[in-house]
Structures are given as structure tokens and as C-alpha cells.
Amino acid sequence: MGRRYDPERRQRIIDAATAVVRERGIVGLGHRAVAAAADVPLGSTTYHFATLDDLLIAALRQINAEWLAEVKRWAEGVDPAAPPADELARWLEEQLTGDRARMELEYELYFAALRHEGLRPLAAECLDETARLLTRLVPDAATARAVVALMDGLTLQVLLADRPYDREDIRAALARIMGGNGANGSTAG
Amino acid sequence: MGRRYDPERRQRIIDAATAVVRERGIVGLGHRAVAAAADVPLGSTTYHFATLDDLLIAALRQINAEWLAEVKRWAEGVDPAAPPADELARWLEEQLTGDRARMELEYELYFAALRHEGLRPLAAECLDETARLLTRLVPDAATARAVVALMDGLTLQVLLADRPYDREDIRAALARIMGGNGANGSTAG
DNA sequence: CATCGTTGTGTACACTCGTACGCATGGGAT
DNA sequence: ATCCCATGCGTACGAGTGTACACAACGATG
Numbered sequence A, B: 001m002g003r004r005y006d007p008e009r010r011q012r013i014i015d016a017a018t019a020v021v022r023e024r025g026i027v028g029l030g031h032r033a034v035a036a037a038a039d040v041p042l043g044s045t046t047y048h049f050a051t052l053d054d055l056l057i058a059a060l061r062q063i064n065a066e067w068l069a070e071v072k073r074w075a076e077g078v079d080p081a082a083p084p085a086d087e088l089a090r091w092l093e094e095q096l097t098g099d100r101a102r103m104e105l106e107y108e109l110y111f112a113a114l115r116h117e118g119l120r121p122l123a124a125e126c127l128d129e130t131a132r133l134l135t136r137l138v139p140d141a142a143t144a145r146a147v148v149a150l151m152d153g154l155t156l157q158v159l160l161a162d163r164p165y166d167r168e169d170i171r172a173a174l175a176r177i178m179g180g181n182g183a184n185g186s187t188a189g
Numbered sequence C: 001c002a003t004c005g006t007t008g009t010g011t012a013c014a015c016t017c018g019t020a021c022g023c024a025t026g027g028g029a030t
Numbered sequence D: 001a002t003c004c005c006a007t008g009c010g011t012a013c014g015a016g017t018g019t020a021c022a023c024a025a026c027g028a029t030g
Helices: A009-024 A031-038 A042-048 A052-077 A084-098 A100-115 A117-134 A141-161 A167-177 B009-024 B031-038 B042-048 B052-077 B084-098 B100-115 B117-134 B141-161 B167-177
Strands: none
Touching (some): A009 A042, A009 A052, A009 A100, A084 A100, A084 A141, A100 A117, A100 B100, A117 A141, A141 A167, A141 B100, A141 B117, A141 B167, A167 B141, A167 B167, B009 B031, B031 B042, B031 B052, B052 B100, B117 B141, B141 B167
């Protein structure tokens, strides 16, 4: 019926592809690199994914799904009564200091979508879904989108300029953009 | 003394390189593509730029300088008495609708900096300089950085999700993050 | 048990790329 | 006028790529 020998083969290849993208970037994604990482022969990658684009999309889809799951997990677990800017600033810090590679991955996706039309829906979904998950914490949808934009921009600054993460500054900015005054946090400066 | 035959040759190559990046992205940058675009022989590009990296850096340096000049021109021309959020929102709209390719170029630079260490200073300079130029319009440096972040994030959303530019939403978000209330604009919704 | 088709593999081909290198060219010094 | 060398060019080479394709292995079907 299904694949006979190695039903997980396809998934392993996708996992390997995400690992390759993580380590070498999208430009480093190639059949051979993936095959080596997945410990499968070269022909296996071309068998499961006719073209390299398919493989790229599959990998980025998974990266995206993982990321959104992470966001969802956090967003649904956060206390709605707590000052949202505080929570957001702390969470972002955890992401940036903890698993920086994952964030880089997500921005790889964004930038790839800039040129690769087939990736736009994925990037758009990521943006929309993140904003949707944030609506619990902010007044309205437009604000949620603005918050997403701010976080993306801040992340970019940390990632690109190796700037240290200043939680208080960021908390204040988030608080302002959420429409409240910046002083309702725990330790207003 | 200097180059004898074609003193502008080097500059023409850089111009061609930026054109190539504009049209095909950084991945599309190659000696042959640049040579064709500049209408010079292949050997000429390798003569003036020993390695492809040199060429890429030269191109992105120029792209960056052009962009910063554009920002500077605008920032110094804007009326400091006018509501800054209005001005910013309008200007950003002009950039996004008018010369979208240039913005994509700037984000190409960001993208490259994510993986290419030698480009980080360039990206950092872009971020810092933009923030510095904005200090005329905002209360302090931290706010300027936040404004830059917000604009970057918003731009990303427009570019990636093909979302229409909603000037009023963006004006409101900018106004909030600048520390004033969002209602001091001209046409608060 | 024989046959067939699905699944998986190894190899080879056509192609592009960055770069090196030998050769042309023409101005400046003597 | 002659020589020299910085400048510029065309080509060729080795490496690496995506993909096609012929073959192997193995379960299902009669």
C-alpha cells in the first residue's frame, strides 16, 4: 500500500532539510547536503521531492509550523491579566537569547519570500497567524499587526546589528504601541 | 597614473551589480550577469573585483549609501512642527508605492547580513544612521530605534503579504509609539 | 511459484559558476 | 623611437549543482 521500507524516510528528509537551512542558510540547501544530513542516498531526495523547490517549500512549511506552534503555545499560556508588554518583552528575550537559530530561520523564510513568489503565502500566513494569536492581548486586530511589525523590526535589529537586547526599552515601546501608557508595566523607567 | 582607459569602468560595474541584485536578488549576482549588465567583458569584473564577495560588498555599500541619502534628504526637509507620524506615514507610503524595488534592495541587504558576517556593519550602520536621522522628530534615541523597528516590520508586512498600505492604521501606530497620543494627527479616524 | 509494479538507489550528464592565467594594448620614461 | 609595465581582455579549467534515468529489491497478485 504505502511506502514499504521506510515510511519515515520522507519526514527524515524534511527534518534534514530544515537542519541544513538552519546551518547554512537557504543558499546552502542542496540535494546532496540534505542527503548527507539525512543519511540517505542522493537519489532518495530526488525521489521524494521531484524538484529542489518542493523540498525548500516543505522545509519552510515545517519551520513555519513549528514556529507558529511555539507562538501559540506561549500566547495561550500567558496570563491575560498580566501587563502584556511585560510578557511579550520577556518572551521575545527568551527567544532571542535562547534559540537564536530558530529566529534566524524564520527570517530566512521572510527574506526568501521577498524573491520567491511561491513562499509568499507561507510568510503571509505566519504574519497573519501571529497577529491573530496576539489579539487576546491587545485591543484590536490593527494593533496586533503593529505589535507584530514592531517585534519583527526589533528582532531584526538584534539579529543584524548584534545589539544587546534591552528589555526595558522594548517593553516601553511595546507598551506604547499597545495603546496604553508605558507606565503600567512593572518597572517603568 | 590611475587607470588609463576607462576611469568609470569600476563604477559602472558597481552600478551594474546593483541592477543585477535589484532584478534577480543576491543569489542572482554573478560575474557573468554583472559583466553582461555593465556591457563589459567577463575578465573586467574579475580584474576590478578580485572576489565576488568584494563585488557584493561594493554593491551593497552603494545601495546602502543611496538609501541613507534618500532618508537624510527627507528627514532634513520635513517640517519639525508638523505631526511627525503623519509625515512618516506619508513618506513610507511614497517609498512603498513609488519605488518598491529600492526597498526590496534594502531588505536584500538585511537578509545577506543575517548570514554574511562581513555585511553586518553595513546593516548596522543603516539601522543606526536611520535612527539618528529620525531623532529630530522623536523624543529620544530609544524611541527613534523603536520607530525604525516598527517601520521595518510594517514594510516587511507590505512586501511579503502584498497587503495594501493602510496609511491611517500606520499613522496611528507610529503616533502611539512616538509617545504622543494617536489623535494629534490631521485626520484621526 | 512466476510476474509485475512500486519503491528505492547509484551513476552520469549537462550546465553554471568563480577564478586563474596567458596574451593584447597603449601610454610614460628614457 | 624604443622599451616597460600597468591595465584590460578572452578563454579555459576544476568544482559543484540539479536532475534524469537505468537498474536493484521486494511485496502483492494471479
